[in-house]
């Protein structure tokens with residue numbers, strides 16, 4: 001397909017994740033990406049949530065913008081770390097009034113300088129609270145970690161906590177990104193053995209910039225396999241080579257995931273179109 005041809009939908013459901021822009025420059029970047037991504041006809045798009053004070057408004061504003069100006073089914077992320085019951089209650093009411101039926105419910109991470117967990121300790125507490133407040137109104141996605149959450153005691157304890165979160169009322173799960181498909185397959189098998197039946201959708205991180213990827217991976221505990229890291233290092237400043245190799249590697253990963261039964265793909269777009277489109281072009 002020529003690079004300029006409009007993107008066509010994949011025959012599997014996809015969802016796209018954005019972060020809420022905070023500056024004019026970031027708003028422009030997202031506005032530029034959207035016309036290229038909308039023809040993919042995502043099932044829904046989601047908007048991340050940064051915990052704490054002044055950033056609280058960015059997610060609802062972006063969700064409303066994507067729903068009202070772009071006609072996208074935008075689902076807010078809602079993280080409870082540092083938040084109060086009343087803040088969450090107000091956000092639930094706002095999202096309901098805007099027609100949102102899907103939320104991504106998370107614990108989040110304690111921002112530096114914030115001392116208190118707030119009214120919730122774990123994402124399972126948030127899921128329970130949302131169900132108690134709003135019944136079955138919202139479709140709730142939660143996060144899970146095929147390579148184990150970095151703060152978990154061990155992988156089996158993390159899996160048990162995931163099962164507890166699902167039992168609290170989650171309808172679906174999106175994974176942290178990973179580049180080893182066996183980690184996903186093993187995680188799904190183990191979850192099924194525990195009785196988890198909800199869809200577990202792989203989160204896919206395009207590879208477009210090595211130092212950024214390394215930074216993210218150090219923070220969230222996602223492993224960059226040695227063979228990928230070595231290649232990316234070897235490309236140095238050759239951005240084109242990194243993008244080409246990254247798109248090939250991640251498209252292969254997606255192909256294996258779909259062949260192995262992954263029900264859908266969730267792309268961490270970082271508000272840019274090119275990384276996601278390059279992967280999807282290779283999958284068609």
Ligand code: FAD
Pocket residue numbers: 047048049050051077078079104105106107108109121122123124142143144149150151152153157158159161162165174175176177203
């Ligand atoms: P939890 O499910 O609460 O798990 C957190 C840790 O606590 C794990 O180690 C778990 O094993 C442990 N745990 C859970 N329950 C118990 C228990 N009862 N006893 C002991 N330990 C327990 N962050 C943001 O700030 N904003 C976002 O928008 C955002 N979006 C994300 C989207 C996806 C798809 C993913 C995968 C992650 C996202 N994150 C986001 C990051 C996420 O907030 C962090 O990974 C966070 O550290 C954990 O959130 P969680 O919802 O998975 O927490």
